[in-house]
Amino acid sequence: MPTRNPNDGTEAMTLSRTHSRYRWLLAGIMLALLAGCGERAAGGAGAAGTAASEAPVADGALIPKPARLQPAPGVFRFTAATPVLAADAAAEAVARQFAGFLQTSGLPVPEIGVGEPVDGAIHFRLDPAFDAASPEAYTLEAGPDGVEVIAGDSAGLFYGAVTLWQLATANAGDGDGPDGIAIAAMRIDDAPRFGWRGFMLDSARHFQSVEEIRKLLDAMALHKLNTFHWHLTDDQGWRIEIKRYPKLTEVGACRIPAGDGGIDPATGAPRPYCGFYTQDQIREVVAYAAERHITVVPELDIPGHATAAIAAYPELGTTDRALKPVGEWGVFENLFNTEEATMVFLENVLTEMIALFPGEYVHIGGDEAVKDQWQASARVQARMRELGAKDEMAMQGLMVERLEKFLAGHGKRLIGWDEILEAELPASATVMSWRGIEGGIEAARKGHDVVMSPSSDLYLDYLQTGSPDEPPGRPATITVDEVYAFEPVPDALEAGQRRHILGLQANMWTEHTRFDARLEHNLFPRLAAVAETGWTPAADKDWDDFRRRLPVQLQRYRRLDIGYAKTPFQVQAVADDDRAAGTATIELDNPLGYEIRYTTDGSAPDAASPLYRAPLQQPLPVEVKAAAFFDGRPLAEPQAFAFDAASLLTRSDEQLATCPDVGRLLLRLEDDGPADGERAIFNVTIFYPCWQWNDADLDGIGALKVRLGRIPYYFQLAHDEPHRRFEPARSAHGELLVHGGGCDGMPLATVPMPAAPDADGFVEIDAPLAQAGGRQDLCIRVSGDTRPTMWVVDRVSLVPAAAAPVEADAAAR
Structure with a gap:
């Protein structure tokens, strides 16, 4: 499943605040200032639309825009x-x-x-x-x-x-x-611009009910999307009933989540996470989609992302180790082996899938197949020689070629992720380009049909704003306007090659998406931007016009009970404090550029409130209430931002920067407990957990108070494992390390860590600072191996010298 390549440049994007200002993102308490008015006052049933007695919206605010x-x-x-x-x-x-x-x-x-x-x-x-x-x-x-x-x-x-x-x-x-x-x-x-207007849902990592699938299919149809790519098999779970191989669901459909999430809080016993679709349920979904003119494309991922299948039938694998569906994320080395019996197994599985899915295409994956086990297997190497495969990628190509012929013999076409281009590819195979658009360009030049699905533009598990209200995911940010700006047909293609671009597809991977509400937050309204690109002539696309029509689309989402993301329509606040003067300069921003109206007198902002035009210079303490408006109506509930001398001395993990040169694979991760319900969320770079408070004003500061949680290190990194770093521990449980002037600067504090967090899952560490003063970039780390668990920063506070604890053994040495 192409989601986790740490070498993808987009993964290195962070939420870091590298300048000197105090970045206060949605600080304070978000107030439901319009209580009693509900959704209507915040852009509800009458907010973006027009009453029947008024003039109608001239173009219907249609999305996608008609030709x-x-x-x-x-x-x-x-x-x-x-x-x-x-x-x-x-x-x-x-x-x-x-x-x-x-x-x-x-x-x-x-x-x-x-x-x-x-x-x-x-x-x-x-x-x-x-x-x-x-x-x-x-x-x-x-x-x-x-x-x-x-x-x-x-x-x-x-x-x-x-x-x-x-x-x-x-x-x-x-x-x-x-x-x-x-x-x-x-x-x-x-009429549509493209024939393939797709959305992919990963049901392998987290499982969705048939009811939620039906709801998503309704939403797809009402966006004029016509292809539902269903990711049904992976390392973490096998989600489709195959009657010939019952263990695929008996064994492969259950995993034990990492950490406390995999433990029954009442008994302490392992608590499995299970789910699969029966063939009757599959037929129901396919029929429901067909009624809405949506074709379902199933995916059977080979030769990698195969752990769940191998756990069910060990003879399919290339390892003697006993496997089980994994409760971790990342890239795993477990591959299907190359034996004839395994190819027959895959063909038998496809036979049952073909009977369930009448559409033209079957997806066979092909991505992220780490070849270590094949290279180490004498039998695989002998098999390669038997078949004349010059290397492991060529062996994968032979598997793809065989399955292509099998599918063609059943009236189907093969489609796979762009890695399948790395071997000889049958002429009729279609390529889905996820590692940028380069694979799509290469495929089109070779005469293959292409669906553009680059992770840099169309991956909806990426966050869509810098708000701390975003759910877990990858904090590389893909905003609504960035999705809208994507052009599926590259200029690099010649006119005759462009016909091979069938269209585009947005992908939703679900490692971090436990709830349907989070799923819908991630999809909407970005899926509306995908829909317009897929339908509307390129020359007629216009971001400002789309932004004008978007508030009416939100009204439609509310009518359909779609839990769209509110964060793009909220206001964010940034404060730059002058501690000596007792003032703050406050900047307000809306991610999509809607106008902002605000108050500082405690009242709720309305259409007559001051229009935000420039940063606000305010004495401390101050409370600013603000909302984004369109056509005189708020797009989301107004929010309150409270700033005072004490609050400006604290930053959350979202407000801290990642340390320079260690920003690879920054993730927004969820705690492992409690087993049910909401959990704490942390921003952390998993290759080298490190946080930085840039340009911290340490004059008069005597200590840091650091609140940390601890979560399982539930990632497999394959060939990127050597890039994982940590500072060696000097005591039994490691130390909290604080450096000034960056991570290579002067040590300011070293404090031993406890063996475990407190009962609430957190611990607060007081770290008296040595030689503190002036403005410095504070680097904060915890020493010790990050496996099997790692400490993660929740928030950091500067403690004035008069209130700071004095502990000689905690000072920097």
């Missing part, structure tokens, strides 16, 4: 009494789906009938003579006397229904009113 929209005079009024008619039974099915969209959204649901169009009606019609290059094309024409949706294929008619639903939800007010929902008159002639 062609021509406004017309007048308005169509839609109520529960509006006739919805279909020309025939096939069109009636789409009309009923449209009614279902309305019902799910809490809008008036009309009666559906079959018949010719009449004044004041909505009419759906399939026209065999409809001239379009794509079966997904449609025409929608709305005027004062009615709406007609026409297409040549049911897929196109379906997308026309989606557009009409969006028009209705754009203009639905608080009560819809006696005059109904207003839809501006217009003509839309629409």
